Amino acid sequence: MSSMLRVTELETAYGAILALQGMQIEVNRGEVVALIGANGAGKTTSLRTISGLVAPRRGRIEFLGQNITGWRPDRRVALGLVQVPEGRSILGRMTVQENLEMGAYLRRDPAGVSADLKRVWDRFPRLAERKGQLGGTLSGGEQQMLAIGRALMARPQLLLLDEPSMGLAPLVVQEVMQWVQEINREGITVLLVEQNARQALRIAHRAYVLETGRVVLHGPAADLARDPRVVGAYLGGRTA
Numbered sequence: 001m002s003s004m005l006r007v008t009e010l011e012t013a014y015g016a017i018l019a020l021q022g023m024q025i026e027v028n029r030g031e032v033v034a035l036i037g038a039n040g041a042g043k044t045t046s047l048r049t050i051s052g053l054v055a056p057r058r059g060r061i062e063f064l065g066q067n068i069t070g071w072r073p074d075r076r077v078a079l080g081l082v083q084v085p086e087g088r089s090i091l092g093r094m095t096v097q098e099n100l101e102m103g104a105y106l107r108r109d110p111a112g113v114s115a116d117l118k119r120v121w122d123r124f125p126r127l128a129e130r131k132g133q134l135g136g137t138l139s140g141g142e143q144q145m146l147a148i149g150r151a152l153m154a155r156p157q158l159l160l161l162d163e164p165s166m167g168l169a170p171l172v173v174q175e176v177m178q179w180v181q182e183i184n185r186e187g188i189t190v191l192l193v194e195q196n197a198r199q200a201l202r203i204a205h206r207a208y209v210l211e212t213g214r215v216v217l218h219g220p221a222a223d224l225a226r227d228p229r230v231v232g233a234y235l236g237g238r239t240a
């Protein structure tokens with residue numbers, strides 16, 4: 001298996017608060033890797049550091065064999081490291097199509113961009129039906145669909161997903177997880193941050209458990225889903 005992302009000894013602080021304290025993870029090409037943990041464990045900070053939105057105090061981020069630790073976020077996007085932010089950040093007063101086009105703003109291949117737009121319409125017919133509608137009028141699930149579609153427009157090799165299940169009804173959460181699985185099967189590697197550990201472990205190949213900015217457990221998702229420490233702390237006492 002070839003390593004796509006390797007994060008070592010990452011330390012990220014907000015003023016005096018040390019949110020990541022030597023965090024280490026690795027993602028191989030083709031995997032869905034889940035990062036689970038309680039509120040405030042550092043999940044969002046991990047993704048924001050990997051995508052370059054916050055700078056680490058220490059540590060190293062390697063993507064596709066390059067040390068990208070000091071790179072600007074847009075340069076990382078151009079290399080194929082694309083984040084779907086928490087809360088989706090859909091532009092409510094722009095149309096569905098304009099939101100999708102925003103995802104391709106760094107690209108200089110108009111023919112490729114229109115081909116990818118067509119692919120998004122094919123993958124998500126509900127977006128195609130609503131292409132002229134304002135982003136803010138979509139349901140929560142549709143907004144998540146749009147946020148993922150917008151990330152696909154940047155041609156990701158590794159998709160960073162921050163809590164895609166947040167605020168969605170259980171059936172919609174299952175749908176979102178299914179999209180993630182399909183996208184992965186088509187060749188996109190995924191790093192998934194979730195508070196909903198049960199759903200994340202169901203679709204992930206491997207997972208890391210984060211506590212106070214450190215990885216405390218990791219392994220195949222199926223093993224973690226049966227691990228008493230995970231079951232007790234993150235699965236409400238029931239196996240996944």
Ligand code: ATP
Pocket residue numbers: 014017018019037038039040041042043044045046195
């Ligand atoms: P959540 O599920 O609530 O998003 P999380 O696991 O993603 O939690 P982070 O949001 O990464 O955790 O937060 C890690 C720590 O950093 C917490 O102690 C949090 O209070 C702190 N923190 C996060 N963002 C900021 C910020 N902008 N300023 C100050 N402290 C922050």
